Amino acid sequence: MSIVRSQVVGVGSYLPERVLTNDDLAKTVDTSDAWIVKRTGIKQRHIAADGELTSDLGREAALRAMSAAQVKPQDVDLIVLATTTPDNTFPATAARIQSQLGVTKGPAFDVQAVCSGFVFGLAMADNMLRLGQATTALVIGAEIYSRILDWNDRGTCVLFGDGAGAAVLRAVDGAGSNADRGILSTHIYTDGTRYDQLYVDGGPATNASSGHVRMQGQEVFRFAVNSMASSVRTGLEANGLTLKDINWLIPHQANSRIIAKVGETLDVPDEKVIVTVQNHANTSAATIPLALTHGFERQLFKPGDLLALTAMGGGFSWGSAILRW
CATH class of the missing domain: 3.40.47.10 (Thiolase/Chalcone synthase)
Incomplete structure (x- = not known):
């Protein structure tokens, strides 16, 4: 179809x-x-x-x-x-x-x-x-x-x-199959009970200021690894694919240890994981497209390659996108 x-x-x-x-x-x-x-x-x-x-x-x-x-x-x-x-x-x-x-x-x-x-x-x-x-x-x-x-x-x-x-x-x-080029599926989630574990202590309705980033680092680390890995698995299962089908894992570039742990959890070899955090730190919503551009400019992605994108952020929010290049 x-x-x-x-x-x-x-x-x-x-x-x-x-x-x-x-x-x-x-x-x-x-x-x-x-x-x-x-x-x-x-x-x-x-x-x-x-x-x-x-x-x-x-x-x-x-x-x-x-x-x-x-x-x-x-x-x-x-x-x-x-x-x-x-x-x-x-x-x-x-x-x-x-x-x-x-x-x-x-x-x-x-x-x-x-x-x-x-x-x-x-x-x-x-x-x-x-x-x-x-x-x-x-x-x-x-x-x-x-x-x-x-x-x-x-x-x-x-x-x-x-x-x-x-x-x-x-x-x-x-064609409607998992061989199609383009986005095969996206999967997004939020857990508002963790609102205060990563937030900015300001806003128009709170104190009329922009505020500063506040974070419970260990809680964020643990949740990031589990949620990012889980959302990738969900995306693959939704499309009848397995971890072995991943050509490139492109995780949110927050911390090299989180990136390594997500790759390890998903059993994706280091050489298939895009890592750019060393060059620009955590740029929040910009990290995944920065990593995508890094791979594109270096001609790492071949037509038909399966890319798994995943991120986690404040909210807590998290999710994945499975796409074929």
């Missing part, structure tokens, strides 16, 4: 020019390069310039994805932006990006699922393309976490950075 699939036809990413190394951080907070690398695998992060906005990062990533896909603004009829750090409380930052790109058709809206945002955004766009509500979608993850960090808290400030990544999805006809 023929069905509509959402095929990834282009990806792109953008990192701000300024690089903040572990040694740079050690000058202002009680930490060291060795301490950070041992516990997180992170070597550096990028920091947005003064006056540089989330929309600026997202726009640049989108332009690069559109160039890779050979898509023009008039072709795009849906923009989904995953972000925790919007330019303004409202309107949606996606609306600003839509205007800057010269896109004039369809909706543009933000999705707030923290580090799982890009997977949630893929789910939203995929469903809309399947239903015929759009034909070509931009899914963007863009964050400026440097502005919601407590730079005196070494438990969080060493972990995050700024960046953006994007993917262009196009509706194509598929």
